[in-house]
Amino acid sequence: MQFAFPNSRYTGIYNFFVPVLLIKDPELVKQIMVKNFEHFVDHRQVIPEECEPLWGKNLFSLKGDRWRSMRTTLSPSFTSSKMKGMFEFMSECATNFVRHFESESKTITVELKDVFTRYTNDVIASVAFGLSCDSLKERDNEFYRMGKLATNLTGFWFNIAILSFMISPTLSKILGVSFFDKKVTKFFRRLVKENIESREKNRIVRADMIHLLMEARKGKLKHDENDEHESEGFAVVQEHHSHKNKLDNEFLTDDDLTAQALVFFFAGFESVSNLMCFTSYELAIDPIIQKKLQDEIDITLEECKGRVTYDALMKMEYMDMVVSEGLRKWPAAVATDRVCVKPYTIEPVKAGEKPLHIKKGEYVWVSMYAMHRDENLYPEPERFNPERFSHENKSSILPYTYLPFGLGPRACIGNRFALLETKILLFHLLSKFDIVVVEKSVVPLKLSRKQFNPAAEGGFWFGLKPRNSET
Numbered sequence: 001m002q003f004a005f006p007n008s009r010y011t012g013i014y015n016f017f018v019p020v021l022l023i024k025d026p027e028l029v030k031q032i033m034v035k036n037f038e039h040f041v042d043h044r045q046v047i048p049e050e051c052e053p054l055w056g057k058n059l060f061s062l063k064g065d066r067w068r069s070m071r072t073t074l075s076p077s078f079t080s081s082k083m084k085g086m087f088e089f090m091s092e093c094a095t096n097f098v099r100h101f102e103s104e105s106k107t108i109t110v111e112l113k114d115v116f117t118r119y120t121n122d123v124i125a126s127v128a129f130g131l132s133c134d135s136l137k138e139r140d141n142e143f144y145r146m147g148k149l150a151t152n153l154t155g156f157w158f159n160i161a162i163l164s165f166m167i168s169p170t171l172s173k174i175l176g177v178s179f180f181d182k183k184v185t186k187f188f189r190r191l192v193k194e195n196i197e198s199r200e201k202n203r204i205v206r207a208d209m210i211h212l213l214m215e216a217r218k219g220k221l222k223h224d225e226n227d228e229h230e231s232e233g234f235a236v237v238q239e240h241h242s243h244k245n246k247l248d249n250e251f252l253t254d255d256d257l258t259a260q261a262l263v264f265f266f267a268g269f270e271s272v273s274n275l276m277c278f279t280s281y282e283l284a285i286d287p288i289i290q291k292k293l294q295d296e297i298d299i300t301l302e303e304c305k306g307r308v309t310y311d312a313l314m315k316m317e318y319m320d321m322v323v324s325e326g327l328r329k330w331p332a333a334v335a336t337d338r339v340c341v342k343p344y345t346i347e348p349v350k351a352g353e354k355p356l357h358i359k360k361g362e363y364v365w366v367s368m369y370a371m372h373r374d375e376n377l378y379p380e381p382e383r384f385n386p387e388r389f390s391h392e393n394k395s396s397i398l399p400y401t402y403l404p405f406g407l408g409p410r411a412c413i414g415n416r417f418a419l420l421e422t423k424i425l426l427f428h429l430l431s432k433f434d435i436v437v438v439e440k441s442v443v444p445l446k447l448s449r450k451q452f453n454p455a456a457e458g459g460f461w462f463g464l465k466p467r468n469s470e471t
């Protein structure tokens with residue numbers, strides 16, 4: 001659709017019965033997502049809070065002042081210095097991951113989506129909930145099972161539930177349609193409650209998400225002064241901290257905390273493992289790029305005397321270029337939306353355009369997938385080319401055309417978390433293995449039509465070949 005009307009800045013489409021304005025022009029993206037954000041604060045709430053409180057109360061779903069207040073409360077948990085604090089937990093999970101395959105001397109064929117989801121599961125268990133899991137060994141552990149169940153956005157009944165929320169939220173409520181399996185909500189409510197109780201009783205302090213949420217509840221979380229001055233990778237979107245000093249001490253209930261923990265889980269489990277899979281696919285089919293990244297990893301390891309540090313990882317330029325290009329070509333979220341909360345007019349800027357009035361309650365979409373694949377913005381868009389993000393080249397990327405994490409005050413709060421988790425995994429994995437194409441690999445990759453999230457038809461089957469081995 002993005003390419004259907006190449007000369008228009010916007011196009012009207014239907015999402016089932018709902019009219020949507022699809023914007024396609026970087027200047028309009030800026031106006032709507034950043035400059036005039038106060039007209040477009042919310043996302044469309046497909047799943048009503050009354051139907052699914054744990055979904056309705058999470059940061060992504062919250063609206064207006066409730067969103068502002070929650071965002072202000074949670075933002076300090078995602079600063080670079082908090083990420084630095086979580087680095088060791090993530091690094092430990094990545095080391096465990098690699099160790100699991102290290103005993104093999106030959107190429108092992110793995111389905112990357114499966115093994116990476118097990119890694120992201122263990123990271124979330126550790127970093128968000130303070131639990132230690134080894135999902136590669138204990139394949140059926142309860143945490144992993146519940147995560148799978150929570151994020152399984154496929155199947156007949158899931159499609160029916162989404163359709164029913166879209167057509168009539170009221171009827172969905174009367175019929176008791178829910179988004180999450182009841183087992184999932186019960187499990188996460190119990191997990192968070194027991195976790196908090198045990199920490200309070202035993203005065204346990206661990207620098208993880210539950211701790212940060214507990215501190216937020218007490219109104220004790222503050223932004224770190226130094227955060228804004230730290231250097232960031234290209235893919236990190238600078239948030240607008242306009243509300244950051246207005247710390248809101250509104251009481252957070254256990255359900256509020258559980259809803260946030262669940263959305264971190266939801267986002268962390270799926271989208272991050274997707275980024276790892278698609279990037280690994282590109283590395284497997286282009287051994288030259290893979291080798292260049294491995295060279296940078298080897299040098300970094302040597303400089304760090306065999307133990308990579310947070311600062312060294314953050315300084316890796318080629319790693320950042322590879323991951324940024326992975327996010328360009330394969331953004332985990334193909335589009336994002338905004339609801340108009342205050343009437344807005346798009347003024348004409350070229351011949352043939354008239355003022356376009358957007359009414360309160362109407363919807364706007366931006367497709368990052370379409371923008372990232374537009375040949376006018378990214379020449380040879382199908383080519384995986386990390387050089388687009390090199391120091392010399394990245395300034396030629398037009399502002400507001402690279403948005404894997406969305407943009408503006410409502411951009412992804414977990415972007416630093418996602419980048420760190422991906423980079424540390426690739427670092428440890430590629431220091432020991434080459435990712436190679438095997439008989440079972442499907443090349444070229446075809447996107448599956450069966451799933452809500454981007455996925456590969458036939459799965460991501462690739463080989464992990466110990467570096468320098470013959471087979």
Ligand code: HEM
Nearest residue numbers: 060264267268271332333336405406407410411412414418
């Ligand atoms: C590669 C991984 C990820 C991608 C591509 C991604 C992408 C996105 C996008 C596109 C949005 C909507 C932004 C907008 O509308 O402007 C979003 C929102 C959000 N993401 Fe992520 N995300 C990722 C990982 C994560 C992680 C790891 C977390 C948490 C730990 C997270 C938590 C959230 C939350 C809470 C929101 C809602 C923010 C708000 O409405 O204020 N995401 N993400």
